[in-house]
Amino acid sequence: MAIVVEPGVGRHRAKRATDSVMSQLRHAAGICTITGSFIFLFAVVIGLIR
Incomplete structure (x- = not known):
């Protein structure tokens, strides 16, 4: 799993991420x-078996 952080991402997109x-x-x-x-x-x- 990779987490990609893009510079200049808006708040709405960051919240969705x-x-x-x-x-x-x-x-x-x-x-x-x-x-x-x-x-x-x-x-x-x-x-239980044992």
């Missing part, structure tokens, strides 16, 4: 949460 980054971070956090949940459940199942 900030919203896009926040959206990407929110999406990544969701993926991490789901992945962590699956890993936790998998660890619990392995613990």
Whole structure:
């Protein structure tokens, strides 16, 4: 992922870029949460089997 900063960007465009980054971070956090949940459940199942 690359973040490109252009000189002379107006406020409106900069705000849109900030919203896009926040959206990407929110999406990544969701993926991490789901992945962590699956890993936790998998660890619990392995613990119960043993």
